[in-house]
Amino acid sequence: MKIYVPGDSAAISVGADEVAAAIASKVSGATIIRNGSRGALWLEPMVEVETAKGRVAYGPVTAEDIDSLIAADFLVGGAHPLCQGLTEEIEWLASQDRVTFKRVGVIDPFSLAEYEAHGGLVGLRRAISLTSSAIIDEVTESGLRGRGGAGFPAGIKWKTVAGAASDQKYICCNADEGDSGTFADRMLIEGDPFTLIEGMTIAAIAVGATQGYVYLRSEYPYAIKTLQKAIDIAHAFGWLGSSVLGSAFAFDLKIRVGAGSYVCGEETAMLESIEGKRGVVRAKPPLPAIEGLFGKPTVINNVLTLSSVPAVMADGAAAYKARGVGRSLGTQVFQLAGNIKRGGIVEKAFGVSIDEMVNGYGGGTLSGTPIRAVQIGGPLGAYFAAAQFETSLDYESMLAAGGMLGHGGIVLFDESVDLAQQARFAMSFCAVESCGKCTPCRIGSTRGVETIDLIIKGVSVDENKKLLLDLCEVMTDGSLCAMGGLTPMPVKSAMINFPEDFTGEVSRR
Amino acid sequence: MKYSPWSKDAALVVLATLREEKGPVLMALQAIQNEFGYVHGEAVGLVANFFNKSRADVHGVLTFYHDLRTTPATDNQISICVAEACQAVGSRQLEKDVKTKFGAEVHDGYCFGNCALGPCAMVNGAIVGRATLDKIAKART
Numbered sequence: 001m002k003i004y005v006p007g008d009s010a011a012i013s014v015g016a017d018e019v020a021a022a023i024a025s026k027v028s029g030a031t032i033i034r035n036g037s038r039g040a041l042w043l044e045p046m047v048e049v050e051t052a053k054g055r056v057a058y059g060p061v062t063a064e065d066i067d068s069l070i071a072a073d074f075l076v077g078g079a080h081p082l083c084q085g086l087t088e089e090i091e092w093l094a095s096q097d098r099v100t101f102k103r104v105g106v107i108d109p110f111s112l113a114e115y116e117a118h119g120g121l122v123g124l125r126r127a128i129s130l131t132s133s134a135i136i137d138e139v140t141e142s143g144l145r146g147r148g149g150a151g152f153p154a155g156i157k158w159k160t161v162a163g164a165a166s167d168q169k170y171i172c173c174n175a176d177e178g179d180s181g182t183f184a185d186r187m188l189i190e191g192d193p194f195t196l197i198e199g200m201t202i203a204a205i206a207v208g209a210t211q212g213y214v215y216l217r218s219e220y221p222y223a224i225k226t227l228q229k230a231i232d233i234a235h236a237f238g239w240l241g242s243s244v245l246g247s248a249f250a251f252d253l254k255i256r257v258g259a260g261s262y263v264c265g266e267e268t269a270m271l272e273s274i275e276g277k278r279g280v281v282r283a284k285p286p287l288p289a290i291e292g293l294f295g296k297p298t299v300i301n302n303v304l305t306l307s308s309v310p311a312v313m314a315d316g317a318a319a320y321k322a323r324g325v326g327r328s329l330g331t332q333v334f335q336l337a338g339n340i341k342r343g344g345i346v347e348k349a350f351g352v353s354i355d356e357m358v359n360g361y362g363g364g365t366l367s368g369t370p371i372r373a374v375q376i377g378g379p380l381g382a383y384f385a386a387a388q389f390e391t392s393l394d395y396e397s398m399l400a401a402g403g404m405l406g407h408g409g410i411v412l413f414d415e416s417v418d419l420a421q422q423a424r425f426a427m428s429f430c431a432v433e434s435c436g437k438c439t440p441c442r443i444g445s446t447r448g449v450e451t452i453d454l455i456i457k458g459v460s461v462d463e464n465k466k467l468l469l470d471l472c473e474v475m476t477d478g479s480l481c482a483m484g485g486l487t488p489m490p491v492k493s494a495m496i497n498f499p500e501d502f503t504g505e506v507s508r509r
Numbered sequence: 510m511k512y513s514p515w516s517k518d519a520a521l522v523v524l525a526t527l528r529e530e531k532g533p534v535l536m537a538l539q540a541i542q543n544e545f546g547y548v549h550g551e552a553v554g555l556v557a558n559f560f561n562k563s564r565a566d567v568h569g570v571l572t573f574y575h576d577l578r579t580t581p582a583t584d585n586q587i588s589i590c591v592a593e594a595c596q597a598v599g600s601r602q603l604e605k606d607v608k609t610k611f612g613a614e615v616h617d618g619y620c621f622g623n624c625a626l627g628p629c630a631m632v633n634g635a636i637v638g639r640a641t642l643d644k645i646a647k648a649r650t
Contacts, residue, residue, distance in 0.1 A: 411593050417597065
């Protein structure tokens with residue numbers, strides 16, 4: 001009998017290993033599969049048992065619950081206060097549109113047989129049979145845009161690299177998921193690593209690259225282990241190596257582990273870091289697509305972008321772009337985080353509202369008090385107030401609302417949040433993490449902290465607010481990359497949407 | 510966590526495994542830290558010589574990255590996430606409490622990708638969700 005206990009690090013953080021150990025010691029003859037997480041993180045550790053009717057879920061389970069679960073015959077789906085019914089029928093999951101995440105939590109992350117049984121490798125096999133330009137056309141036609149935050153069309157980038165003449169080209173996967181409130185890259189890698197490897201292999205075949213690197217954060221030790229094991233399996237299977245699945249294409253893959261620098265999530269700083277140097281941002285041009293890693297043409301895409309490619313190639317561009325709105329096509333993997341009742345992964349077509357995410361799926365705050373602020377798109381994203389919750393979550397609408405979608409992270413704050421403190425944190429985070437290349441970012445961030453401190457203390461509030469806005473403008477216009485360029489976004493949005501927190505009056509609420 | 514005592518010879522064995530890598534300096538410093546718990550001052554010249562780089566190149570890398578340490582690590586390593594999603598569920602107070610109790614063992618972390626089950630801590634490489642002072646103390650032993 002099969003029992004699923006997620007090996008995802010979020011599940012482990014709340015006791016999944018202890019639950020797995022308790023089941024192993026108390027249930028004889030059980031086959032425990034450490035799957036990825038289904039993404040309903042408030043139910044973790046969520047144990048699933050395979051029954052004649054389908055998989056039945058129990059959660060959140062602790063090791064102490066195992067005795068009562070056994071007494072309730074949970075192995076055949078028996079009734080228990082923690083029983084969530086059939087996993088496929090849990091409304092929170094059933095109402096999602098899983099494309100990139102369709103196998104995460106479903107399969108054993110290390111079973112190639114299960115991967116193939118659930119549609120894996122179909123896209124790669126098709127890509128092998130196509131010409132380079134046919135693959136790139138398909139990806140371009142699908143409307144797939146960079147899921148790391150910038151939203152640049154993936155097919156266009158690939159075409160540039162394919163057209164660059166060089167003896168060596170690279171595929172670099174940006175898995176430096178440093179934004180607070182985002183964890184989709186990690187969960188995909190821990191739950192379905194073969195999908196990322198497949199996407200990178202397709203990209204390599206499309207542009208003529210033979211070496212890939214995954215730049216993965218040191219803060220994700222579980223993901224590093226999982227991905228390395230999956231790469232080893234793919235090697236042994238004849239997928240990676242000198243002949244990809246028996247074809248004339250060669251592709252190899254290495255992990256490079258980050259060293260705790262946020263700015264290395266910026267693509268050119270990431271290249272420097274993979275080259276073993278300080279993670280200092282490069283000026284563009286030259287574009288990395290022309291002169292990237294070690295000076296060679298390089299495709300740089302985020303984990304979710306590359307992991308969406310297998311589905312595009314397997315089901316075709318038309319099926320992918322049938323989802324979404326306007327120029328935001330396909331699905332976005334939203335991540336619900338912070339002070340939230342039902343946090344986790346929600347994959348939906350672009351165009352759902354903030355409200356649907358934070359109140360619908362999220363169920364409001366964990367503390368039960370009203371949501372006061374929502375930060376979308378990581379530490380460089382804007383703070384929104386409840387009045388803006390009807391905004392559609394797509395690239396263009398978010399931009400029009402003075403924010404950005406970023407990597408799809410949505411962080412909830414309850415009534416206790418002080419937006420002046422959040423604005424101060426944005427500046428101080430930039431001061432800690434700036435690579436130091438551009439003066440507005442390196443020095444402006446420290447001046448920003450000092451100015452916000454004066455506002456908080458009530459010193460010449462109006463003058464200092466004006467000064468802060470001026471500083472924001474200099475940082476936005478005078479920084480090479482998004483670190484300095486977008487740090488003003490959380491600061492300004494906090495000032496505009498929550499002016500009552502910037503009056504300098506200590507007892508304002 | 511147990512580390513080997515610093516030794517140049519042992520460090521050269523570590524570096525030899527990276528001889529074929531492209532752009533090896535950061536990897537080399539990480540490998541040395543994994544082996545010895547920190548990057549000893551002598552390692553800078555050693556890495557520079559081994560990979561034919563200048564000492565300035567190696568020093569530059571060593572001082573850029575938050576992960577790299579130049580002094581021996583404490584026996585226990587506790588990292589508290591102080592980024593926004595964890596702030597929203599009380600990480601600022603937790604960080605203060607844990608620092609009061611465990612002092613130099615405690616470092617600020619910026620996101621462990623566990624943002625729906627915060628506050629999050631990393632204790633000796635193991636992840637702790639819905640972290641409290643008690644849970645962290647338990648994971649530490």
